[in-house]
Amino acid sequence: MKSRIGAMVKKEFIQLSRDRRTLAMMILLPVIGLIAFGYAVSFDIDQIRVAVVDQAENEASRELWEELEAYEEFILDKSMNEEQARQALSEGDVDVVMVLPADYQFFPQEESGKMQTLVDGSRLFTAQSALWKIHAFMIDVQQKQFQEVQEQIQGIVESTEDLGVDLSANEKLVALGQLIPAEKMKELQKALEEVMAQAKEKRAEAMQEHLASLLPDQEMMEPAVDVLYNPDLKSVHYMIPGLVGLVLIFITTLMTALGIVREKERGTLEQLIVSPLRPFELILGKLLPYMLIALVDFLLVLGVGITLFDVPFTGEIGSFFLVAIFFLVGSLGLGLLISTVSQNQQQAMQLAVLTLVPQFILSGFVFPLEAMPWGIRWAAYLMPLTYFLPISRGVFLKEATAFDFPMELGILTLYAVLFITVAAIRFRRNLA
Amino acid sequence: MLLDVKDVSKDYGKERAIANLSFTLAAGEICGVLGPDGAGKTTLLRLIVGLLSPTEGRINRKGLLGYVPQEFGLYEEMSIRENLFFFGQLHGMDKKKIRERMEELLAWTGLAPFVERQAGYLSGGMKRKLEMAVAMLHEPELLVLDEPTNGVDPVSRQEVWQMITRIGKAGTGVLVSTQYLEEARYCNRVLFLEKGSLLQEAVPSTLIQDFPYKVVAIREAFRSRGRFSDLLLAEQGVIDVYTRGADLVVICEDPEVVDVLAREEEDVVIEEVAPSFEDIFIHALQQKRGEIP
Known part of the structure; x- marks a missing residue:
């Protein structure tokens, strides 16, 4: 038995070594895919292009411009009027248009003084990125402006300290002063001034304190946000762990289906059936090589992801490898299943793509499951990749082991057993 | 008996591809399965x-x-060697045994000089020989060949039949299908299929003896073929007239009907010949279909 399976595995590798294109596809495609996805599929936009239309040209607008210029994430253009700027936005030459109306004020009292911001929603990710950046910028600037207002208020309070009182201007006091010797009068005036100054100072202090309690503390205004696991919110850190799963499922499902259907198409499968090779030996002999290649791919993608894209691998590799094997067995079963219903390689290819595309879209690889309506979401929960992704992301980024995801692990194991069993039964029936 | 087929039928949906077929095959026997396209040879x-x-x-x-x-x-x-090795291992043979058999078979098929060549780069005849070598590698008692001479040049065809004959002589039972009716002469026995049923099961040599008609060849009939054919078909007792190469072949109850031609033209060469297997099977087919008595 062992020698027959061994012969099958060896045969598969001889065939692959002669079929360089397929071999290259199996080894290089995942890496190329990873690099392409890693670099291209990023929602992070470093700089956005902003057209500023200044219709006010007042102090507030000039101040805002200075602030904008200091911000490195903006590429600014002030040369356009509103119509030109809107045109540039629609043609994609700029990402954002800021219109400062004639009555522009930073803290406007009326609607006509408000700044208007335009983004192009048809370029979804750019628009989201731009909104995010503008929001951050506005908060910065608002804080600065707020601080200035605060300082101004304090200035007003302080300026009321010196009341500018002149005792000699009061007639009653002058009359009283004549009853007292001039020297004593001076002393009295001095004492009075001191008492009053102290009272004023006290009063000013109280007012300042009161004001300070009314105006919020600048530093305390900022919410305390800690982004865990992916502090810089890099999309590549989110994509690579998912990509590991996608690559595995793609290679195994497609290659298994094609590999078996090719034997069917060329008539070699009949020779195998007529030989003493038993069905389970045939299945094992066919699946093992793809399993080995997929595991090599797995390590390759893992290595490239970690070294080239600096994606941290914080969790535990052993259990992750185990999950990968379960996941792979499921995909191999799916490939085998496809091969039982396909008559030729073209059909197998189409069917494989038919099972892979929904996984790509619905599994949460790119788009969050939470954002999907339940009408579609249930379909996502039928897909193995949906359960692999949380484990992969957890192990990569959250210092987890695969056993921290017992439900996902259980479902993947169930899928592996289910797919491979159904496929094997169907395949056997096909052979008979 | 190596093979005992008893009342076998095979349906594809509503269509019956093989109908109630029975036959046996003994060791050392070469049994040909003949019949037109769609007769059910491959299905059988x-x-x-x-x-x-x-x-x-x-x-x-x-x-x-x-x-x-x-x-x-x-x-x-895979190369010739790799193919032989792979199938040898599937049959549970050890490496030494495979090497021994491989050498024998390569010498026997004449494939030895090409042992490292990939099978995809072999000619049609060489591919057939390799397949026979692979099929014979584990020394089977029964060898089943589906149209082994189809798409093979005449020289290789003969070589393939020489190999089959030797395999039979060595004691292996051979069941071989072919669409070339003349190849019946290499067989000990033939099954002639028509629409899934057994039309005739016979020993080729007796088939020739038992043919109820005479076959006459009119040599080099060339230009007169059309006229001769019309003349002969008008005569009583002429079953069929057809051209074969340069000759006109007449199947008839009595060869003397052909004398009608001698009256027409003096230098016709008329010769009685043995019936070909084509004559025999086509006759049987026409009889079955009720086209001739």
């Missing part, structure tokens, strides 16, 4: 090797099996 062979299961009836097969399908069924990316 696939039933026997187990690639299909019968709708009715049973097939008992004994001993090791070797099978050469109609289409080339070996690995084109």
